[in-house]
Amino acid sequence: MTADVEKPLDVPILKEPKDSKKLYKDTSKDDKNVKDRLPAAGDAIKTDNNRQFRLISILGEGGYGTVFECQPVDSKKKYACKAEKWSKTMLKIEISVLKAANAKHCKHFCDLLDVGRITDQFMFIVTTLLDRDINKLRNEQPDRHFSLGTAARVGMQSCTAIEELHSLGFLSRDIKAGNFGVGFLSRDIKAGNFGVGRREEGTQRLIFMFDFGLSRKYIDKNKNLLPPRKDIGWRGTTRYGSLQAHRRQELGRKDDMESWLYMLIEITKGSLPWRMVTDRQKVFECKLACRGDFRPALLGALPKQFDELLNMVDKMVFESEPHYADFVKLLAQVCEENNVDMNQAYDWECEPPASSVHTSATKSVDNSASEEIKANNVERPGNRDVNA
Numbered sequence: 008m009t010a011d012v013e014k015p016l017d018v019p020i021l022k023e024p025k026d027s028k029k030l031y032k033d034t035s036k037d038d039k040n041v042k043d044r045l046p047a048a049g050d051a052i053k054t055d056n057n058r059q060f061r062l063i064s065i066l067g068e069g070g071y072g073t074v075f076e077c078q079p080v081d082s083k084k085k086y087a088c089k090a091e092k093w094s095k096t097m098l099k100i101e102i103s104v105l106k107a108a109n110a111k112h113c114k115h116f117c118d119l120l121d122v123g124r125i126t127d128q129f130m131f132i133v134t135t136l137l138d139r140d141i142n143k144l145r146n147e148q149p150d151r152h153f154s155l156g157t158a159a160r161v162g163m164q165s166c167t168a169i170e171e172l173h174s175l176g177f178l179s180r181d182i183k184a185g186n187f188g189v190g191f192l193s194r195d196i197k198a199g200n201f202g203v204g205r206r207e208e209g210t211q212r213l214i215f216m217f218d219f220g221l222s223r224k225y226i227d228k229n230k231n232l233l234p235p236r237k238d239i240g241w242r243g244t245t246r247y248g249s250l251q252a253h254r255r256q257e258l259g260r261k262d263d264m265e266s267w268l269y270m271l272i273e274i275t276k277g278s279l280p281w282r283m284v285t286d287r288q289k290v291f292e293c294k295l296a297c298r299g300d301f302r303p304a305l306l307g308a309l310p311k312q313f314d315e316l317l318n319m320v321d322k323m324v325f326e327s328e329p330h331y332a333d334f335v336k337l338l339a340q341v342c343e344e345n346n347v348d349m350n351q352a353y354d355w356e357c358e359p360p361a362s363s364v365h366t367s368a369t370k371s372v373d374n375s376a377s378e379e380i381k382a383n384n385v386e387r388p389g390n391r392d393v394n395a
């Protein structure tokens with residue numbers, strides 16, 4: 008692997024390499040007019056910078072694209088490749104976020120290695136490969152929640168990741184555990200998973216934020232807040248959407264923090280009160296009720312600091328700049344009061360407890376998990392609506 012493949016690039020998002028179509032394994036010779044066709048595992052793809060990558064296996068699939076584990080054809084290093092359908096892709100905004108984050112050396116973001124496209128079919132990015140996302144790691148735990156020490160520290164790191172994103176001038180508008188992941192152990196890095204200097208130590212304890220398909224700039228080039236628009240379409244994931252999102256109002260930094268708090272409560276307790284509710288209006292009503300008589304259904308059994316976290320979220324308005332350090336400080340207090348050593352192992356670094364093995368006793372949990380997936384509906388705008 009040459010050094011230039013290993014460092015994040017100032018990626019030109021311009022031309023399609025002349026011979027890229029030859030490299031891409033064309034499985035539809037009979038139908039050359041197929042639009043929006045995604046690549047498959049086993050295909051080789053060429054980036055705008057003429058680097059060739061082999062797609063090894065699928066890591067995740069969304070409505071508009073697929074995330075693959077991939078490898079340069081001339082090296083054993085592994086990366087992630089996110090490919091999205093040409094007419095649906097939101098990768099342009101994703102590239103803007105990653106380029107800005109890499110330029111500022113943000114700690115909680117993947118490195119953007121390269122980009123590429125097959126016109127009319129798909130566009131792709133190559134980034135740092137991560138281990139499992141936080142939602143998958145949570146689902147591997149007994150009762151599908153982390154220990155308080157792990158949940159609080161994930162909360163602290165993810166809050167800092169959001170602060171980094173906001174400092175770049177972007178909102179996420181899709182904060183959820185499935186959009187945060189952890190890096191790999193150093194032994195994996197030695198085996199060739201990472202090549203970027205600043206990440207040479209193990210990153211299995213570092214939380215990374217990814218998936219910026221719904222991101223939006225909230226300030227102009229003079230750092231003034233963009234004025235709020237009215238009657239916004241729904242963006243993001245129903246379960247974690249803020250009250251403002253349900254009201255179809257413009258989202259601000261406070262809304263990312265509200266989604267973050269729902270995520271934090273879910274990874275700490277194992278569920279949110281509206282877990283099984285699929286109707287978006289009913290989810291909204293449930294979130295409102297949890298501000299009143301049903302507050303204990305949301306916060307019951309959690310340390311008292313969670314009550315203060317919800318107060319802090321609910322006090323903010325569209326223009327507010329969140330006091331990220333105060334959120335982190337409250338979670339540090341949770342750790343202190345519960346004798347959590349900040350250096351202790353995270354749950355995913357420990358042997359899986361016997362109780363997490365799937366038996367008939369855990370069957371009902373498994374059933375609710377599949378129902379939950381249905382409840383987790385995501386919506387995003389069409390291709391031409393990038394800044395919607």
Ligand SMILES: Nc1ncnc2c1ncn2[C@@H]1O[C@H](COP(=O)(O)OP(=O)(O)OP(=O)(O)O)[C@@H](O)[C@H]1O
Pocket residue numbers: 066067068069070071072073074087089117134135136137138139140185186217218219220385
């Ligand atoms: N850099 C990465 N390394 C390892 N796995 C990744 C990486 N990026 C994404 N994934 C996996 O692929 C899944 C989908 O990724 P991502 O959220 O970026 O795609 P998406 O199409 O926007 O999905 P969704 O519609 O669910 O939000 C993730 O949940 C994660 O499991």
